[in-house]
Amino acid sequence: MTRSVPDAGVSLPPVAPEVSAAAVESLTTRLRRRLDAAVESVAALPVDIAEDGTYGIRCGEDAWVTLKPGPSGTITSPDQAHCTCLLSPRCLHRAAVLGAGPVADATPSLAEGQPTEPAAPTAPGRPSAEQVRAAGVLWTAAAAVLAAGAAAAGAVPQAELLRAAHTARLAGLHRAESAALGVVRRVRDARGPQGAHRAHRPDELVAALCELLLVTHRLRAADPDPGLIGGVPHNHRPDGPLRLYGVCREPVVGPGGTGGVVTHLVDGTGRWYTLRDAGPGGPARARRAGTAHVAVRSFLSDHERLSRGGLVVTGAVVAPDGRLLAEPGVRATFAAGGPWADVVPAAAVPDGTGHAPPLTRCDVEIVAADGEEVLVRVVTAGVPGTGPTVRLAPAHRHPALAHTANLRRLGACPGLRIRVLGRVDPDRATTLRPLAVGPVPGAGSATLRLPGEWRDRVDLGYDLLGDEHFPLEAPCPPPLTAAEDRPVDSPLRRVRDLVELAATGGRRAAAEPARDSDRDGHLALRRAGFATGADLFAALGEVAARRPRDAFGRPVADDRDHYAAQWLATAVYLAATEAALGRGLWHG
Template sequence: MPTPAQVRAGAALWAVAAEALAAGVVAGGAVAQAELLRAAHTARLAGLPRAEAAALRVVRGLRAARERRAGQRLADLAAAFSELLRTAALLASGTGGPGLTGGGRRAYGAGGGLRVHGLCREPVLTATGYGGVVTHLLGADGSRYTLSDVRPGGLARARGAGAASVALGGAALDHAGLARGGLRITGATVSADGRLGAGRGVRAVPAPGAAWDEEPLAALFARPAAEAVRELLAGDAEPGLLGCDVQVVGAAGEHLLVRELRADAPLLRLRPAHPHPELAHTANLRRLAGHPGLAVRVLGRPDPDRAATLSPLAVGPVPGAEYTLRLPPEWRDRADLGYDRLQGSHFPEGGAPAGPVADGGPGPDAVADSPLWRVRRLLETGVAGGRRAVAETGRGPEPLAAYGPLRRAGFATAADLAGALVAEAGRRPRDAFGRLAESSSEGYAWAWLATSAHLEAAHRSLVAASWA
């Protein structure tokens, strides 16, 4: 539970964030930014690193928007405001959990003895100049773990780290070997999100790995993708990895269209996990697109913002399939799409076997084509122009007509919340003498946050439904 000092810091941060939201980018100048920075500093002194980081993201977003920097998106600033208001509201109410009140450094707890199997490697390349690799691992009990090696260095380090030595307990193994092998670890330290630590007491020795069609790895590919996606998108954290067997349909720009090898499965879109041309993701997807009908086992991360979209990290042959990948034995039935490059010899000779091959392009996009864009535009209008801009949207001859498509599509709650936000934005109370007075920003901030939270939940539900 938050301490009294943390509750006061959360309440101060909420008040400042509400004022900044009501002002919007047009009035979010030096004064508003200074108030946010002061509240962020107070949060830091109170031991609230997550709240401080959320406030700093909003300040950076306001500066970038006011300076019209390239690449700045209102959607990103709206997401930053939503995170800041949600965090501050939980702290101010005294209900913030360990995720909000924990220390700034990642906490590691004792994990005891572990036996982990490698799944795949993923290159990491950030906009701030960091590069490296994350190797995904699976425990004997099905628990997910990661071992990361990310440092300043950019692209060169992201490419080279895939073959760098594993810095864990003196294990004589590199990340390429670990992704296809395993480790026995004693005295393991593990963070809450499954990251393995390299403390003094940690000891690790290489161990034989498991193939994707052997337990415990085979369980990742046993469930229908739609069922796994619903579970992965249910939480607030970034979605984890899921596996599925698919059949290649063809290319759609830089993306690859596939269909799951199940009855009545929808068309899925595979997009590069990282589009940088010096990494192998895009080139590998292009090679796969040149073999329609190919059966492929895919391990990747579902995209929480796009309908039926998966960012694949590794591929392999489908057990028992005739027309599938032919990978070298040393690759252990998997190719890491960010590091390994598929060649002609890795594909079967000849064309696809006779039989029905999935065809047709993608159907209507339930996410992009839904009328929820009206709610998103309203929220972004508030971020850009403040509460006055939101109030102006309700001054037309038929202000509620804009939400008719939402109601007809079944999004009645979204329509009600959007209408309540517009009404609150235009509300001007009067004092005892009947004179107009400035309304509080708190009610407007609550209305904006409620609309934003509902939009996010509805969006995730549509994404999960697109996989069914």
């Protein structure tokens, strides 16, 4: 018995990188040209799921593709994918279905009986010759994806990158393999049916490409740093019970129409953890999930109560990114929370388990509304009006969520002092996207007045601020009269635009500034004191536009290595400089 599932929110099973790559490699050149269109068409087809967990997709009158995942729910062997057409297994239907499935994490499960190849032996203190060769193969595949750009990096270059990632795993290069899989996922997000939804996050693609190219560049140069090798990520099991304190709830609206909530928590040392509940439903489900039951075994509470309280977890299982996993043996009980001023740490304690990075916390004084955004001055050393002027922008603008309405209400109360917790906008260092706000301790009547049950915090995506939460009178700050008093994005925005354009649009797109002789951008960077940034900005455009030719003027082999190295140098400079600027702006 089967059930038809045409809902776009239901995904195909994850596919091991080597299985997907092998399916593409088996196609003829003619079929490879048709593969991208076939992958796109698979996304719109209904999926039949049998009671034994087999997935079935009809790709034509005589083509019925079946996927039978192993116990882990992942396709780890070519034998788990079949098609009824005459060309199978070297058929377009099978390759398209495997290419449409999400990329599985590395390292197959031993419970499925899949043998694991031994990693290449590593000489003490440096990578082996096999690892250097594997890094070179991965660099070449990554450079090809960068030159094409996410918009043109279809199934074939993705398959080449997946094959190179598998080679890296066999050589024991776990960090490089993980980075390669991350690039493929970001490229697919940008190219998929929901790519437009994620078009505002090219920074994720840039970060993934930068990590992959940087690691492989250093490895192929035989860099002895053991951190470049990495290790297979494992879930962390604390020795004793975890005592966690709720911080805030964050609505999640993701690609593919997913929606849900993430509740952020911290322990007594400042390490961050998350509880996530996401599924099909988009913003409407994100709104409902804010008061939904928490999916932890034996825990009878909801996300709203947890975000203002806490819990004790015994037998905890923590994913490398800080997610609490509801696995067998995990037990949780509700516990009292604490005042928000004490719970929210000013900075996180880094550790080796890869816990979720902290959110940015600061105290600000509201200056004025600016459309849907709010202009504020950062409070430095506890003195209002002394810090830089920055913006608060809605984390989500969908009307089903309360971010925009709450910021509009805050912007109508100049002089109010609030404590803000949020994320710095990756594209604008002077913009913070707050998730929660609360009163500033010691601010007297110039801060929020919240009911006791809110525990000194407002989840901006769920709670709705009203007149009763504001003081009757608040001192008005001096108005913004000069243009220089307003937040001004760093001239590095030009560098970021070029780096992101290169990652999404490819080498041809990155060459446009050089063709247009963007002298204004170069001079603006130099006038602002970013001489290195100006040189890198100009060099990237020039290298992108350069096309080597022989003595007769004919195009010769593309110098992708040189272009990839120049893009990498620019991206590394950009990330380091923006991080330093952000620390100085938000943390003084």
